[in-house]
Amino acid sequence: MTPMEFDARHLWHPYTNVMDPGPMHLITGAEGVWLTRDDGGKMIDAMSSWWCAIHGHRHPVITDAMHRQIDQLPHVMFGGLTHDPAIELGRRLVEFMPEGLDRVFYSDSGSVTIEVALKMAVQYQMAQGHAHRVEFATIRGGYHGDTWKAMSVCDPVNGMHGLFAGALSIQHFLPRPSIRFDEEWCEDPIQNGLAELEQLLERKGNQIAGLIVEPVVQGAGGMYFYHPAWLRGAKELCDEYGILLIFDEIATGFGRSGELFAMDHAGIAPDIICVGKALTGGHITLSATVTSKNVAEGIGNSEAGVMMHGPTYMANPLACAAGAASLSLLANGNWKQDVTQIADQMQHELAPARALPSVAEVRVLGAIGVIEMHETVDPRVAHRAALETGVWLRPFARNIYCMPPFVMSEDELSRVTSAMVALARGDV
Numbered sequence: 001m002t003p004m005e006f007d008a009r010h011l012w013h014p015y016t017n018v019m020d021p022g023p024m025h026l027i028t029g030a031e032g033v034w035l036t037r038d039d040g041g042k043m044i045d046a047m048s049s050w051w052c053a054i055h056g057h058r059h060p061v062i063t064d065a066m067h068r069q070i071d072q073l074p075h076v077m078f079g080g081l082t083h084d085p086a087i088e089l090g091r092r093l094v095e096f097m098p099e100g101l102d103r104v105f106y107s108d109s110g111s112v113t114i115e116v117a118l119k120m121a122v123q124y125q126m127a128q129g130h131a132h133r134v135e136f137a138t139i140r141g142g143y144h145g146d147t148w149k150a151m152s153v154c155d156p157v158n159g160m161h162g163l164f165a166g167a168l169s170i171q172h173f174l175p176r177p178s179i180r181f182d183e184e185w186c187e188d189p190i191q192n193g194l195a196e197l198e199q200l201l202e203r204k205g206n207q208i209a210g211l212i213v214e215p216v217v218q219g220a221g222g223m224y225f226y227h228p229a230w231l232r233g234a235k236e237l238c239d240e241y242g243i244l245l246i247f248d249e250i251a252t253g254f255g256r257s258g259e260l261f262a263m264d265h266a267g268i269a270p271d272i273i274c275v276g277k278a279l280t281g282g283h284i285t286l287s288a289t290v291t292s293k294n295v296a297e298g299i300g301n302s303e304a305g306v307m308m309h310g311p312t313y314m315a316n317p318l319a320c321a322a323g324a325a326s327l328s329l330l331a332n333g334n335w336k337q338d339v340t341q342i343a344d345q346m347q348h349e350l351a352p353a354r355a356l357p358s359v360a361e362v363r364v365l366g367a368i369g370v371i372e373m374h375e376t377v378d379p380r381v382a383h384r385a386a387l388e389t390g391v392w393l394r395p396f397a398r399n400i401y402c403m404p405p406f407v408m409s410e411d412e413l414s415r416v417t418s419a420m421v422a423l424a425r426g427d428v
């Protein structure tokens with residue numbers, strides 16, 4: 001059996017049918033924005049490997065930090081023990097966070113950090129004497145991960161987890177904010193959707209622990225960009241009704257939307273924020289749930305006292321070293337300028353796709369470029385196109401999109417946008 005035959009027969013890949021796993025490239029290496037295949041061919045990773053590799057692959061600052069760490073202390077339990085990489089990353093993370101968000105809980109992945117955030121909210125409400133506040137409010141079109149509680153706040157109809165509807169706890173879904181990012185904001189709460197949130201909190205507020213949303217950019221739920229003013233209104237309402245506001249910045253954190261965090265478009269901070277994906281620059285899995293002193297001490301002063309979570313590999317030193325190195329690159333680099341340039345170039349180069357009859361819409365925000373089609377796009381087409389165009393894209397639903405590493409050159413990005421337009425046109 002060849003390695004590829006073994007892979008096809010024995011290894012599950014994300015969201016695939018074992019009977020028909022589809023085509024597969026064998027990747028043997030990566031450097032910067034480039035991936036190398038076993039046939040020697042190269043292709044540009046236009047996905048930043050699922051939105052993580054913001055500095056490109058194998059950035060020497062990150063790999064050096066990981067090499068040093070692996071020789072010293074690849075892992076040690078975090079219960080009762082601590083280490084420099086966790087402290088160093090914590091310092092940097094708190095510096096990056098808005099004022100007041102400075103209590104950090106590390107975990108392994110995006111989905112788990114969502115679980116932790118939801119548990120924090122429930123424990124906080126219990127501590128406030130609100131034992132009935134165990135449910136969550138969210139907006140349609142969201143995606144928050146694949147674990148059970150995270151699935152329950154994903155879009156219940158068009159999301160990836162509709163299949164499990166009957167097995168998930170019932171949450172409260174509001175329409176997605178209808179005013180787009182670049183549209184004019186309308187103060188009328190009926191028009192802007194905040195009336196529905198207010199009604200929900202008025203009717204069911206005493207059952208709801210928190211409101212969880214992806215600020216501004218809904219990612220895997222449809223690549224939808226909504227108006228930041230909705231978040232300001234939502235924060236006011238949450239404060240008024242004693243509901244914790246939770247921002248899932250796993251996809252958007254660390255510059256992707258053109259601001260350091262997507263919430264910076266709104267100029268507000270939530271009670272709890274979740275980060276993951278780009279936290280280590282795409283080198284190794286790690287996530288963090290960050291909250292305020294108020295929430296942390298609320299839980300601390302409760303009857304239980306402890307935050308009831310503690311992953312085995314919590315604050316893995318190797319991952320923390322990668323995270324600290326990645327944040328140092330952001331702190332010392334020109335990510336904002338890079339992202340602005342990428343945005344401008346994508347606006348310009350994706351625009352011709354608007355004229356294609358197969359295309360519903362083209363939109364760009366920060367280093368996120370989307371061609372939304374009228375019909376669902378078969379990822380297999382993109383798979384084949386990668387060989388022809390030298391650009392690795394992974395469309396989902398009706399979206400052909402890219403999330404380039406911030407270090408991508410102008411020429412490389414032109415190859416990406418041409419490949420996207422060619423795919424939209426049906427040329428490859």
Ligand SMILES: *Cc1c(COP(=O)(O)O)cnc(C)c1O
Nearest residue numbers: 109110111143144145219250251
């Ligand atoms: C990817 C993602 C998650 C889940 O993260 P995993 O590391 O895949 O568990 C949650 N929320 C958002 C917004 C994401 O993009």
